[in-house]
Amino acid sequence: MNGKVTLLGAGPGDLDLLTLKAVKALAAAEILLLDDLANPDIVTLAPQARVIRVGKRGGCKSTPQDFIQRLMRRYALAGKIVVRVKGGEVLLFGRAGEEIAYLQAAGVAVEIVNGISSGLAAAASLGISLTHREHCRGVIFVTAHAQDHSEPDWGALAATGTTLVIYMGMSRIGSLSDGLMRTLPSWTPAAVVQWASTDRERRLVTTLGALAGDAEAAGLGSPAIILVGEAVGEALPTALPLAA
Template sequence: MNHPSTPAFEGMPPGRCTLVGAGPGDPELLTIKALKAIQAATVLLVDDLVSDEIVAMAPPGARIVHVGKRGGCKSTPQAFIEKLMVMAVNEGENVVRLKGGDPFIFGRGGEEVEHLRAAGIEVQVVNGITAGLAGMTLLGTPLTHREHAHGVVFVTGHAKPGDSGTDWRQLAATARAARLTLVIYMGVSSAAHIQEELLTGLPASTPVVVIQHVSLPQQRHAVTTLGELHATIEREQLASPSVIVVGDVVSGVAAAAGTGIGTGSGATALPSANRQAAGA
């Protein structure tokens, strides 16, 4: 590969780069535009959470580079990924940066776009369905509802080193006053702290659901309350990748289960957590 600052080889058509959201994992949740981008790629830089079925959609001969990125786990350095993108584009490659979920929702897509533009590279972004939305949809429950939730906040439970992170106390107060649903990404490992802070502004009885492996055959979820969040995660051994949804709309998960509403297959409810939430 060329040095990142060098132009494409003389006579070689300029390369391009597209950031593609692969969605939560189910290949059928890909957008048509995402599929077309994957099928046209000559180089794919693939995140850890992208399913094998989606990677298999790449054309024969495409170079696939796995650059594992998973919140809270050891990952390929971001600077190295950005360097690879620039080098491949400068060699005339059609580069697809394939990310789980949506590139612009905790996918570090903003940082990558800034880096590519600074290198003089035109970049396109293709949205994907984010896990928080897909997970609740698969449970037959909305994130907003005219009677129960007037808005939704997507928030990360994982702060970079040296960052104080989310002000959970302020967020809890705002969520209660404005009737907001909280969708927490990368929050399982810090659930005890998040629970403690949110309880300063939200009732212990606030409904919560933790959804693991959204949209995949092994998807499972546990309905509980804010007061029992950490205990439920520990008891049911819920781990990353999971999303935590907090708010009154979660009450609809149990109702949807009782009517068969939902669009997913293979999703498993954890009965002990559901009984705990119900006070059994």
């Protein structure tokens, strides 16, 4: 009898943010494929699972995507309950589309268990609404690092009148800031939140023009979320200092 694969969003790191559905799926797991960005303590919620670490980090040595997919297929076809744990939200920049298609083509049942995205956790840390109706028309979640290593059209994104929540952008923070300032004024509110929701969290609230320099001076790096837009100016006073 075939098993199944659950693609599970582990959220930004705080295990208290896991859904009840995620906790139940972890408890039932026989094989746990663990992403580097997930809180490693999540394994305590899967006491009967064999844990296989399949880290994927930009700029670091990573487990090949094809290898991860073949592992999921092999164990599921052997009748195992496989849980693929991804940091943040499964359906946002987590290669879930590739994995779903691959597993379905192999006849493997796939379940999705959503998690809180690090972009939402970053906004919560700053105390802002990403869709504050006095400041924006909506929100755009965008990655600064496409598969072909190209960058988005920052000027076009800036012209949308939305809050921009930028993933995987720290290595390109200078070029993305310059690109956005082709449309937005340099005083546009901007922020960086590193390791959102965890005890390692660090926050920076600044302006678009000072963003790259301030982030470098503060020593901020990946994993972090960059937020740009007028709504970011509503950050709570407690969010303004950079956390130690």
